[in-house]
Amino acid sequence: MNKPSIPKGTRDFSPLEMSKRNYIFDTIRSVFALYGFKQIETPAMETLQTLLGKYGEEGDKLLFKVLNSGDYLSKIDREELVNGNPLHLASKLCEKGLRYDLTVPFARFVVMHRDELQLPFKRYQIQPVWRADRPQKGRYREFYQCDADVVGSDSLLNEIELMQIIDTVFTRFGVRVQIKINNRKILTGIAEYINEADKIVPITVAIDKLEKVGLDNVNAELAEDGLSKEAIEKLQPVISLSGSNEEKLDVISNILKDSEIGTKGVEELRYIFGVLDKSNLKNEVQFDLTLARGLNYYTGAIFEVKSLDVQIGSITGGGRYDNLTGIFGMPGLSGVGISFGADRIFDVLNALDLYPENAMSGTRLMFINFGEKEMAYCLPIAAKARENGIATEIYPDAAKMKKQMNYANNCNVHYVAIAGENEINENKITLKNMLTGEQRLVDADELVSIVKS
Amino acid sequence: MNKPSIPKGTRDFSPLEMSKRNYIFDTIRSVFALYGFKQIETPAMETLQTLLGKYGEEGDKLLFKVLNSGDYLSKIDREELVNGNPLHLASKLCEKGLRYDLTVPFARFVVMHRDELQLPFKRYQIQPVWRADRPQKGRYREFYQCDADVVGSDSLLNEIELMQIIDTVFTRFGVRVQIKINNRKILTGIAEYINEADKIVPITVAIDKLEKVGLDNVNAELAEDGLSKEAIEKLQPVISLSGSNEEKLDVISNILKDSEIGTKGVEELRYIFGVLDKSNLKNEVQFDLTLARGLNYYTGAIFEVKSLDVQIGSITGGGRYDNLTGIFGMPGLSGVGISFGADRIFDVLNALDLYPENAMSGTRLMFINFGEKEMAYCLPIAAKARENGIATEIYPDAAKMKKQMNYANNCNVHYVAIAGENEINENKITLKNMLTGEQRLVDADELVSIVKS
Secondary structure, eight states, X not given: OOXXXXXXXXXXXXHHHHHHHHXXXXXXXXXXXXXXXXXXXXXXXXXXXXXXXSSHHXXXXXXXXXXXXXXXXXXXXXXXXXXXXXHHXXXXXXXXXXXXXXXXXXXXXXXXXXXTOOSSEEEEEEEEEEOOOXXXXXXXXXXXXXXXXEESOOOTHHHHHHHHHXXXXXXXXXXXXXXXXXXXXXXXXHHHHTTOGGGHHHHHHHHHTHHHHOHHHHHHHHHHTTOOHHHHHHHHHHHTOOSOHHHHHHHHHHHTTTOHHHHHHHHHHHHHHHHHHTTTOSSEEEEOTTOOSSTTXXXXXXXXXXXXXXXXXXXEEEEEESOTTGGGTOOOOXXXXXXXXXXXXXXXXXXXXXXXXXXXOOOOEEEOOOOHHHHHHHHHHHHHHHHTTOOEEXXXXXXXXXXXXXXXXXTTOSEEEEOOHHHHHHTOEEEEETTTOOEEEEXXXXXXXXXXX | OOXXXXXXXXXXXXXXXXXXXXXXXXXXXXXXXXXXXXXXXXXXXXXXXXXXXXXHHHHHHHOOEEEOSSOTTTTSOHHHXXXXXXXXXXXXXXXXXXXXXXXXXXXXXXXXXXXXXXXXXXXXXXXXXXXXXXXXXXXOSEEEEEEEEEESOOOTHHHHHHHHHHHHHHHHHTOOEEEEXXXXXXXXXXXXXXXXXXXXXXXXXXXXXXXXXXXXXXXXXXXXXXXXXXXXXXXXXXXXXXXXXXXXXXXXXHHTTTOHHHHHHHHHHHHHHHHHHTTTOSSEEEEOTTOOSSTTTOSXXXXXXXXXXXXXXXXXXXXXXXXXXXXXXXXXXXXEEEEEEHHHHHHHHHHHTOOOHHHHOOOOEEEOOOOHHHHHHHHHHHHHHHHTTOOEEEOSSOOOHHHHHHHHHHTTOSEEEEOOHHHHHHTOEEEEETTTXXXXXXXXXXXXXXXXX
């Protein structure tokens, strides 16, 4: 008999971890709902037709594919089986795959349910996704995404509300964050301005490294990427942009004054900052020209959130993407969304020890079991405690007192109720506070009122 | 471009369905917690080594298997590929499969985490499972199970608490149910008593049909199954058992007085009924000798729950099984558990229209959008509403009033806030109750207090 194991990159979650994770999910969920977002769920498996080609060539390889049921070999000819290309053969062996993210299933959902949906549709979705990535520290093959998106509205109010949601969620967590915002239109404008429209990706990648490697190295990399000397020169004021959001926007606005799309991007950001400035956010929102996040995906605003107190990379991200549903034959729907990284947020809250005590509480009251007769006395009192909403356990076996107390201790039970012959004769219970060690002889009503408070 | 679809037997859940499902899961979850059960989660994928051979030959076929990543063909020789048995080949193409139930992963969890666990371990788990069953009405390839189990305790108090949990859950749902209980030891005793110990399965199957086909047909079936005339004769008082739980137990007790195991089963049931009789259950618990539920699995108590008002089959079931973890090399751990059938409970609550209104509520307040200037006025009021916990939407686009009102209507928004030039000049908002049609001119504080109440 081999020792049982679980697939690499996957995890079991213990009761303590579940309490923490539920606290994270419940907090995010309740803020989504506060802003009028509505929850949906989609199946873990999607057809490979839905999934393939949506995440690039690398993504296709990272999809978990599910073997067809029944005689999965019957429709494949021998030649293909023996000499075929594994990727192509896989799509004959498998019709289904596991969800890789929540965005493609959402787009598929919108197209399939277009006639039932009320647009704009504000949906949120909190479900696991699966990726056959090489497992490494902090990267898993099964992990949760927490996404909120609005489709069917071009209004910048959506961007603003998503910033507010981010601010509210992290304020509730007690995590200080920096929210970064950029706009793809500005990046496009800059590439146009230096006459290198096709080099937008390497430009952004290089600029992104400024803080780490310094200006000279950035410029060297840009030259290596094939940017002309003139272009690099023109880019200098952009790279060394600094100051307040307003100051940065003024400089960029001036640089991009002849670019229609760039000017549009600046206007969008100005409007967003204008409203946010009046909305008492608890966290700073910073215009960061180097923010790109999978550039080809986004068409307008780009967001990213980092913890100020824990070095862990991006803990939330998102942006606006036009034509979400075009891949499924329903063009013209613009969307904007954010995704909270639950696993990293879990690590941040752990590092800062920010879980509130009441979110961690399990069983509050446990009855010691001395045997059938004593149990007959305790059961109605336990029932009364439960009727009052107190999470109550009765130790099921008449084990040694020490074993039962150890159990209570290890399970972080707050109060232990003890009723032996003496207590029963007096119609009382000895109630022990496990945190203070204090013991009191009480009746059932007192017990409930003490334990409940 | 093909129309997108989802794999057969799987479902999308709309916001309304999610509200209902969350109500069901939250109710079950909170009762589990009230009884001191602790939540765990396990990965969707388990190794096939963990899954295979645990659900019978049929079950192995119904497992969804996940194709190995990378070059999944490299370790398979050509001969096997072309001529091999598909099931055997599948176990070379695939190392992982999707969870088929929550019990086997739980057993695997207990064995893997034995050193961290506090026994008795009361765990609950609410997660989807996947089965490649032929899809049909009410049967899905992805569905949720809601399981609570206690391992590491032989005490009948566990059985009693599980009955109380069932009673509490369905009382909270407002669903009237009949809880049936039987004991495998009694069934074993009966088979011994009629000298047909090896025929326990056909005996139970035949008795189970009594109500449907009548006594003569049951006896005919028993004869067909190869039971001797004498055995069938001896079985008559058992088949025609009737009366109260106590009366039935008295008859059975007398019949089984020479069977050690049968007498043990009767004693167990007597103890359970004795305690339950004093615990004010809202639903009836009935001793049902015909209840078997996958007989080979259970070793003690067997439970089943049926709705009294909707014909839909079993909506909850469970029982005691010895040696849960023996399959993974850790013998001697007894377990007892129940599983709520969320999908059928969903159907029952739908049929009886039992969803409470507050569980169904989405956005409570929506602001009509007349444009940037009006929005600047509304945003701080919306923020105030949200600070007061009111789920609030701002219609993101300055669309036609009618379109916005339609949206509010179709999304079941309770209150709509309207602020045009007049309202802004007076520093007020027109608040419309969408249920009554009533409109009032109010200030921000009044708005909050009306909408909140």
